[in-house]
Amino acid sequence: MAEQLIDFKVFRYKQGQAAPTYETFQTLCDENTTVLVALQDIRHDQDGSLILRHSCHHASCGTCGMRINGKEELGCVVKVLELGTSTVTVEPMRNMPVISDLVVDMGPFYDRFNTVGMPFIRQSEFMDEAEIAEGLETYTRCENCIECNLCVSACPIMGSDETYIGPAALAATWRVVEEPRGLRTQPLLDWVDSENGCWRCHVAYECNAACPSEVYPGDKIMALRRDLTKRKFRGLFGRGRKD
Amino acid sequence: MMDDIQPTTDPARPKSPLRAWFDLRGRSLSTLAFALNRLTAIGLTVYLFLHLAVLSLLLRGPDGWDSFVRLARSPLFLTLDVVLLFGVVYHMFNGIRVALVGMGVANRQQKGLFYGLVGLAMVLFVVGAILIYTK
Numbered sequence: 001m002a003e004q005l006i007d008f009k010v011f012r013y014k015q016g017q018a019a020p021t022y023e024t025f026q027t028l029c030d031e032n033t034t035v036l037v038a039l040q041d042i043r044h045d046q047d048g049s050l051i052l053r054h055s056c057h058h059a060s061c062g063t064c065g066m067r068i069n070g071k072e073e074l075g076c077v078v079k080v081l082e083l084g085t086s087t088v089t090v091e092p093m094r095n096m097p098v099i100s101d102l103v104v105d106m107g108p109f110y111d112r113f114n115t116v117g118m119p120f121i122r123q124s125e126f127m128d129e130a131e132i133a134e135g136l137e138t139y140t141r142c143e144n145c146i147e148c149n150l151c152v153s154a155c156p157i158m159g160s161d162e163t164y165i166g167p168a169a170l171a172a173t174w175r176v177v178e179e180p181r182g183l184r185t186q187p188l189l190d191w192v193d194s195e196n197g198c199w200r201c202h203v204a205y206e207c208n209a210a211c212p213s214e215v216y217p218g219d220k221i222m223a224l225r226r227d228l229t230k231r232k233f234r235g236l237f238g239r240g241r242k243d
Numbered sequence: 244m245m246d247d248i249q250p251t252t253d254p255a256r257p258k259s260p261l262r263a264w265f266d267l268r269g270r271s272l273s274t275l276a277f278a279l280n281r282l283t284a285i286g287l288t289v290y291l292f293l294h295l296a297v298l299s300l301l302l303r304g305p306d307g308w309d310s311f312v313r314l315a316r317s318p319l320f321l322t323l324d325v326v327l328l329f330g331v332v333y334h335m336f337n338g339i340r341v342a343l344v345g346m347g348v349a350n351r352q353q354k355g356l357f358y359g360l361v362g363l364a365m366v367l368f369v370v371g372a373i374l375i376y377t378k
Contacts, residue, residue, distance in 0.1 A: 013255040020255045070269025094263075097253035108251055156274060159263020163248050196248070203341050204277035205353060206270060219350050226347030 003028045006080055007087040008038060010050065013098050020098070023047075024087075029080040035090065036064050036075035039102070051101040059212055062148030066102050067091040072150040072210040093153035095162065108162070109149050112169035115191065144213040145172065151207035151217045157200055164200045165192060167207035167217035174220035177227060189228065198224040276357050280337050283330040290327055325372045332371070336364035 006029045013020040025042045036054055043050040054064040057076045064075040069089050080088060096104035151167040152158050158166050165173075173192050177185045192198045198221050207217040265278050300307045314320055340356045343349055349356055 017255075067269065072269075094256075097251050098255040105251070108248070112248065154270075156263045156277060159258070160260030162250050162258070165248070201345075202277055202280075203273070203344050203353070205273035209271040209273065216351075222344060222347040222350045225345060229346065 003030045004081060005029075006038070008042060009087055009089045010039070010042070010101070011091040012050075012101055013092075014100055022089075031079065031081055033080050034076055035066075035068050035073070035078045035080055035088065038080055038088075039075065039090065051099075051103050053103045060146065062146030062212075065093050065148040065150045065153065067093060067153070072154045072206075074148060074150070074212050077212070093149055095153055095155065095158040096149065104149070106149060109147070109152060109166075109168065112165055113147065113172060115169065145215045146213050148212065150210040150212065151215075154206035154210035156204050156206065157202055161196065161200065163196045165197050167201075167221060170198050170201075170224060171207075171215055171217035171220035174224045174227075177224065189231070192224055193228050198228070272354060272357065276337055276340075276361070279333060280341065283334040286327075286330045287334060290330070321375055324375050328371045328375065329368050332364040332368045333361065336360040 005026050008025045008027065009022050010025060011020055012023045025046055027038050027041050027045070029038055034057075036052075036057065039050065039052050040054075043052065052064070052066075052075075054076065055061040056063075059074050059077045062074070065072065066075050067073070067090070068075065068078055069083060069085060070091075072093065075090075090102065092098050092102045092104050096106065096108060099105050145168065147168070149168070151171075155164075155167055157164050170192060173188050176183060176188055201218070201221045203218070205218045207221075208219065211217060264281055267275055267278060297311060300311050337357070337360065340353065340360050343356065344353045
């Protein structure tokens with residue numbers, strides 16, 4: 001496939017600026033050019049002040065999350081020409097404050113993860129030596145969360161209530177509840193069994209659609225609800241379980 | 244622990260709940276379902292109060308009520324009835340999906356549930372709309 005000149009309409013914002021603007025850059029892209037590489041080319045050749053965040057270039061680190069043509073994506077795996085548009089709009093993720101251009105403040109995201117504790121090491125189900133833990137039928141892929149924030153960006157509830165715990169931390173909470181490995185789960189369950197916890201989700205399922213790692217946070221939120229409902233019913237009959 | 248989560252401000256993009264709920268650009272079918280559910284919920288709430296206001300016409304006796312019935316048979320009013328019917332059937336059937344999925348039932352099949360239940364709702368809607376205009 002021949003190279004094509006593509007317009008990139010890029011969100012620009014610097015601290016202290018009254019309002020964000022969009023700036024259009026043109027750059028040549030071939031069939032292998034990803035959005036991240038195109039943005040790096042723009043930064044290198046046209047405007048060194050364009051700020052973006054990235055690291056691994058292969059969907060492992062989760063740092064290059066952005067909105068490409070309005071959709072949450074990892075810039076490193078989206079090929080420009082496969083988008084099929086002559087203009088590619090690139091914006092920072094939603095629901096987190098913009099620091100500069102395409103970079104958002106991930107602090108609120110990690111604060112929530114810190115609460116959960118996240119004691120799990122990622123465990124590939126493809127490793128023969130990875131034994132299935134007692135009580136599990138199979139490993140779910142929640143360990144694969146790459147903490148990219150795309151689910152939080154896509155969630156419409158996060159857009160209207162930022163004190164909502166959010167899909168990523170709720171999914172992580174479920175992973176701990178599902179397999180506590182000696183941790184006390186009750187404090188976590190109390191945390192998510194709240195107005196801004198798992199009951200705040202309104203089942204838009206954008207988190208599932210946005211997740212690049214098949215964590216399916218929406219499913220985990222529903223699993224938390226199911227577990228909490230069971231515990232409440234047991235509690236009604238004096239059989240409440242304290243972990 | 245919830246106290247640890249504090250709202251943040253973003254001077255670049257002030258918060259807008261309406262935009263968060265109803266901006267469908269780049270969104271999947273599930274957000275369309277979510278947005279329509281909110282929209283129909285607001286519409287049905289408004290209708291509830293309108294309905295109570297209309298019922299209060301009974302207090303004015305037969306004349307007040309008869310004049311309302313004449314108005315209710317006008318094409319414009321019948322169209323509003325059709326809009327109301329859409330809101331009722333959509334909210335009801337999508338509500339069944341949300342309730343099932345919200346309890347962790349068939350959440351991986353939520354799109355199929357949407358097509359099935361809302362499809363059924365649309366069949367009822369079309370039949371109802373025809374009856375409203377023809378009976």
